[in-house]
Amino acid sequence: MDEHHRGVHLAAQNAESCGYLLSKLAGDGGVSDGAYPTASAQVYYQELVMGEDQSENAAPQMDAQETISAEETQDNIYEADVCVPLEYKVVESQQQRGIRRRCLVFEAAGGFSNSAVKRGTIEDRSVSTCSKGKSPAESQPRGLRGIGLHLNALALTPKGKMACQDPPPTASALLPSSASEKDARGELLCAGENFAHSGGELLEFPLDGCSAGGGFPVNDHHVSGQSVSPQKKRRKTDNGDDGEACKRCSCKKSKCLKLYCECFAAGVYCSEPCSCQGCMNKPIHEETVLSTRKQIEFRNPLAFAPKVIRMSDAGLETGEDPNNTPASARHKRGCNCKKSSCLKKYCECYQGGVGCSSNCRCESCKNAFGRRDAETELPEEMKQEESDQTENPQQEKENDQQKANVQGEDHPLLDLVPITPPFDFCSSLLKLPNFSSAKPPRPTKARSVTSRSSASKATAAVQPCRSSKLAASASASGIDEETPDILHEPDSLSNCVKTTTSPNGKRVSPPHNALGSSPNRKGGRKLILKSIPLFPSLTGDTNSGSAMNSTDSAFCASPLTLGPS
DNA sequence: GAGTTTGAAACT
DNA sequence: CAGTTTCAAACTC
Ligand SMILES: [Zn+2]
Ligand SMILES: [Zn+2]
Ligand SMILES: [Zn+2]
Ligand SMILES: [Zn+2]
Ligand SMILES: [Zn+2]
Ligand SMILES: [Zn+2]
Numbered sequence: 001m002d003e004h005h006r007g008v009h010l011a012a013q014n015a016e017s018c019g020y021l022l023s024k025l026a027g028d029g030g031v032s033d034g035a036y037p038t039a040s041a042q043v044y045y046q047e048l049v050m051g052e053d054q055s056e057n058a059a060p061q062m063d064a065q066e067t068i069s070a071e072e073t074q075d076n077i078y079e080a081d082v083c084v085p086l087e088y089k090v091v092e093s094q095q096q097r098g099i100r101r102r103c104l105v106f107e108a109a110g111g112f113s114n115s116a117v118k119r120g121t122i123e124d125r126s127v128s129t130c131s132k133g134k135s136p137a138e139s140q141p142r143g144l145r146g147i148g149l150h151l152n153a154l155a156l157t158p159k160g161k162m163a164c165q166d167p168p169p170t171a172s173a174l175l176p177s178s179a180s181e182k183d184a185r186g187e188l189l190c191a192g193e194n195f196a197h198s199g200g201e202l203l204e205f206p207l208d209g210c211s212a213g214g215g216f217p218v219n220d221h222h223v224s225g226q227s228v229s230p231q232k233k234r235r236k237t238d239n240g241d242d243g244e245a246c247k248r249c250s251c252k253k254s255k256c257l258k259l260y261c262e263c264f265a266a267g268v269y270c271s272e273p274c275s276c277q278g279c280m281n282k283p284i285h286e287e288t289v290l291s292t293r294k295q296i297e298f299r300n301p302l303a304f305a306p307k308v309i310r311m312s313d314a315g316l317e318t319g320e321d322p323n324n325t326p327a328s329a330r331h332k333r334g335c336n337c338k339k340s341s342c343l344k345k346y347c348e349c350y351q352g353g354v355g356c357s358s359n360c361r362c363e364s365c366k367n368a369f370g371r372r373d374a375e376t377e378l379p380e381e382m383k384q385e386e387s388d389q390t391e392n393p394q395q396e397k398e399n400d401q402q403k404a405n406v407q408g409e410d411h412p413l414l415d416l417v418p419i420t421p422p423f424d425f426c427s428s429l430l431k432l433p434n435f436s437s438a439k440p441p442r443p444t445k446a447r448s449v450t451s452r453s454s455a456s457k458a459t460a461a462v463q464p465c466r467s468s469k470l471a472a473s474a475s476a477s478g479i480d481e482e483t484p485d486i487l488h489e490p491d492s493l494s495n496c497v498k499t500t501t502s503p504n505g506k507r508v509s510p511p512h513n514a515l516g517s518s519p520n521r522k523g524g525r526k527l528i529l530k531s532i533p534l535f536p537s538l539t540g541d542t543n544s545g546s547a548m549n550s551t552d553s554a555f556c557a558s559p560l561t562l563g564p565s
Numbered sequence: 566g567a568g569t570t571t572g573a574a575a576c577t
Numbered sequence: 578c579a580g581t582t583t584c585a586a587a588c589t590c
Contacts, residue, residue, distance in 0.1 A: 249585075249586090258574070260586090261584095261585080262585085299575095335572080336572065336573080337571085337572065339570080340570090340572080344587070346588080351587090
C-alpha cells in the first residue's frame with residue numbers, strides 16, 4: 001500500500017500526463033464525453049511504469065547539475081526536477097529509470113472504466129514534454145470535464161519548445177492494451193480498481209507542470225516540519241537537458257512573492273528554470289511564502305484559484321443546469337483588454353484557451369476562442385445599433401484585425417478547438433476527434449465577418465443562457481464558491497520522494513496548467529477519494545454553494561485557516 | 566538580447 | 578470603487 005501513497009505523489013507529478021492519457025482515452029473511446037454518464041467521474045490510479053523508484057534518487061550524480069548556475073540570482077534550492085515540464089517530461093526521465101507511478105485518472109462515470117485501461121506509450125508523451133504549459137486545454141481535451149486552469153500556470157515555455165504543442169500525434173498514445181502491466185517503458189496500467197482502495201489521499205493533480213518546483217504547501221500545518229528535505233534532489237535525471245525547457249518566471253523586483261510572479265501565482269516554488277532575482281519563493285523561505293500567500297489570499301480569496309475553468313461538457317449531460325451550459329469554459333474574472341483585441345496572449349482569456357465571457361470588459365474583442373458578449377445585456381435595440389456602430393466592443397471591424405491577424409493561429413489550443421460560433425465551441429470541444437484535427441475557428445477575417453453578422457443573433461441566442469449563474473455568482477459576492485486554495489504539497493510531492501507527508505490529507509491543488517481537473521460538480525466530489533479539493537464549483541455549479549463550502553472548508557481550511565502561525 | 570507593448574496586480 | 582503606478586510577460590525587432 002505504501003506504494004500507493006507514493007504513487008499518489010508521483011501521480012501528482014505525472015498527473016498531467018495521465019490526464020492527457022485519460023483524455024485520450026476518453027476521447028478515443030469516445031466517446032466523447034458524451035458517453036459519460038454523467039458526471040460522476042471516478043478517480044483511478046494508474047500506474048505508469050517507469051522504472052524503479054526514486055527512492056534512490058539521492059544519487060550522487062545530482063550534484064553535478066545541482067550547481068546550477070544561478071545560484072546567486074536564484075538559488076533554487078530545489079531539486080530538481082525542476083522541470084518537468086508540464087507534461088510528460090517526466091516520463092522521459094523515467095524511462096531511464098523506470099519508476100512506477102500512479103496517476104490519477106478521472107474517469108467518467110462508471111461505464112467508462114473499462115476503457116480505462118489503455119496504455120500510452122511513454123514516448124508519446126515525452127514528446128510533448130514541455131508543451132506549452134499553459135494551455136491547458138490541450139491536454140485535456142475532453143476527457144475531463146471540468147478543468148480549472150490557473151492561468152498563471154507556469155511552466156510554459158515560451159517559445160522554445162513549443163514544439164510540443166500538441167500532443168504529438170504520433171503517438172497517439174494510448175493503445176488500448178489491456179492490461180499491460182508493466183511495460184518497461186511506462187505505460188499506464190490500469191489499475192482501475194486499485195485505486196479504489198488505494199485511498200488516495202488526495203491528490204488531485206499535478207501541480208505544475210514543470211513541477212519540479214513543487215508547489216508550496218499551503219498548509220502550514222505540518223509544513224514547517226518536514227517539508228523540505230534536502231535530499232531529494234533527484235535531478236532531472238537526465239533530463240537535464242531541458243532544463244531550460246521550462247522556463248518560468250524572471251521576476252526582478254517582486255521577489256517572487258507577488259502575483260506578478262507566475263510561479264508564486266501558480267502556487268509553486270521557483271525552481272531552476274526561473275531566472276528571478278532576489279527570489280524568496282523557495283522552500284527555504286517557506287514561512288515567508290506562506291504568510292505572504294495568506295495575505296494575498298485574504299485580500300482576494302480567489303487570487304490563487306484557477307483563473308480559467310473549463311467545463312467541457314456543460315450541458316451534455318443533463319447538465320444540471322441547462323443554463324450553464326453555455327460557456328463552459330471561461331475566464332472567471334474576465335479580461336480587460338484594450339488594445340490586443342484578445343487576440344494575443346496578453347489576454348488572459350486567450351492565453352487560457354477560452355473565449356471571452358460576459359465577465360470580460362475587453363474592447364474590440366476578437367478572441368479566437370469565442371466570446372460572449374454580454375456586457376450588460378443590451379436591449380435588442382441597442383444591439384442593433386451597436387452592431388452598426390463601432391462602439392460595440394465586440395464587433396470591431398477589421399481595423400485591428402490586420403494587426404492581430406498576424407499570427408493567426410498561435411495558440412495551440414486553437415488548433416484543437418474548432419470553434420465555430422462563439423461559443424458553441426463547447427460542444428465542438430467535445431466532439432473533437434483528436435487534437436490535431438480541427439483547426440481553429442479561424443478567427444481571422446472570415447470569421448470575424450461572420451461573427452459580425454451573426455453576432456447579433458448569436459448573442460441573442462446565447463445570452464439567455466448565461467445569466468443565471470453568473471448573475472448569481474456575481475451578485476453573490478463575486479467570489480463564488482470555489483475554493484480557492486491551492487495547495488501543493490511541498491516539495492515532497494513534486495519530488496515524490498517522500499511520502500511521508502500526508503498528514504491529513506493534503507491535497508494538492510489543482511492544476512495550474514492544464515488539467516484542471518475539476519471534475520466537476522457532481523462527479524467531482526465523489527471522485528475524490530477522500531476529499532480532494534477540487535475546486536468545487538468553479539463553474540458556479542449549482543447552488544451547492546453552501547454545501548460546497550462546507551466541504552471546501554474542510555479542506556480549504558487548511559490553508560488559510562489553519563495557519564501555522 | 567534589447568526594447569516595446571500590454572494588461573494584471575498592486576497601490577493610492 | 579476608480580485612478581495611478583508597478584510589474585513581468587508577451588511581443589517586436
Ligand atoms: Zn518569480
Ligand atoms: Zn519562478
Ligand atoms: Zn523566483
Ligand atoms: Zn481579453
Ligand atoms: Zn476575456
Ligand atoms: Zn475579449
